[in-house]
Amino acid sequence: MDRRSVIKNAGLAGILAAGVAPAVHAQAAVRWRLASSFPKSLDTIFGAAEVFGEKVKKMSGGKFEISIHAAGELMPAFGVVDGVQQGSVEAAHTAPYYFFGKDECFALGCAIPFGLNSRQMTAWMYDGNGLKLMREFYAKYSMISFPGGNTGAQMGGWYRKEIKSVKDIKGLKMRIGGFAGKVLERMGGVPQNIPGGEIYPALEKGTIDAAEWVGPYDDLKLGFNKVAPYYYYPGWWEGGPQLDFFVNQKAFDALSAENKAIIEAAASEAHVVMQARYDARNPNALRQLVAAKTQLRPFPQDVLTEAFKQSMGLYEEIGAKNESWKKIYADYSKFRGDQNLWFRFTEATFDRFMQAQKL
Structure with a gap:
């Protein structure tokens, strides 16, 4: 029997009568x-x-x-x-x-x-x-x-008081996501790991002195500008x-x-x-925050310098006791170095020029 001619010329009843079962690949839900x-x-x-x-x-x-x-x-x-x-x-x-x-x-x-x-x-x-x-x-x-x-690079969070130098980090009770809290602690701060939905009341009541989440779009929705006037940048702990x-x-x-x-x-x-x-969405949200009297501030240079120093020291210490970290971070660190070399000549230079233009 020519299987192809049967399938071509017969209806389903004819196919079944001829003993030729059609292929069925139904997947269970x-x-x-x-x-x-x-x-x-x-x-x-x-x-x-x-x-x-x-x-x-x-x-x-x-x-x-x-x-x-x-x-x-x-x-x-x-x-x-x-x-x-x-x-x-x-x-x-x-x-x-x-x-x-x-x-x-x-x-x-x-x-x-x-x-x-x-x-x-x-x-x-x-x-x-x-x-x-x-x-x-x-x-x-x-x-x-x-x-x-x-999320892309994030903002550095909301503060009830100005951060004028690295000295102002000491004793600072801050909601800060994940691993960055270890660095903040080494700088004298007091990290708090609080879910996003619980940050506003903690900041409003003064249970914490500062909080970071993501950036303008989310921060505007969460209303942090109503309880903390100073908005710092960049989020050095969350570049990507x-x-x-x-x-x-x-x-x-x-x-x-x-x-x-x-x-x-x-x-x-x-x-x-x-x-x-x-x-x-972040650009328009940032405009709205500034219009509502949010005070944008860059982190003082000594804060960034100290945070970098403490971060590198922390990674070295962890690698000495955690073999998985040592293995993964070695690859991560090399990749970061190669990427920064490339970006220095392309992305970073182009971005600096474009951001200086009044477009």
Whole structure:
């Protein structure tokens, strides 16, 4: 029997009657849950997880759906890594440096003081050894990572009083994300790791003296300018903080090859969309903050110098006792040096000229 002629000339009944079964590759529906570390009100960061979920559903024709849950809905903002590791949820969207208390290496997957900027971080991840090295590390926690967004270089935060010199850092109680708190502590400050949704009341009540979050767009929404007048820059601890999608390794391994590719593609789109939104929205938000009497201030040079010195000392100390850090940071540091050499002649020079023009 000529199989091709039967299929071409017969209807379904004829095919079945001839004993020729059509190939069927129907995939079972997949339903996951994702726990975010962020509130829904922050449409830039939380929104990246929504972009991820929407793309997964669209690319799978609705057969793979991921429900997105804000911080506190399924678990606390800082409980998402445990949730993924234990399989309570299949995925999470978070800033890895929140979990430096488990191991300092989490910070290398997000941002460290005086580290890579956003473009350099993406380059390290996608064309350097970053993704390989970080996935080797995250495997200890039974999860696999996918780059899930970047804010770009951040602002240096909101202060109730002026910072005139490095002396003003001593005793300063500051909400500061992740790993940077270690440097602030070495400078005499008192770091506080507080979720985004809880920063405003702490600053308003004076429980803390200063707080940083991301930049103008988010900070305006959170209203920090109403309780702290001084807005400093740059955020030397966050030159290019990357967020990640963490996926439970067993859950990922159970996916079809097609769904694995969908996860990777959807995460990449969310990665690009997040920074695009920040870059597009921050300028107007900064104008609004200045119009509302926000006092913009650059950090004094001695603050930056001391912070840099303490950061480099800290990395050396950690490397002496943490083999994983030593391995990853060696690669990170070399990549950073190469990138800064290149950017010095191109991006930085071009940017300085353009920013001096009155366009």
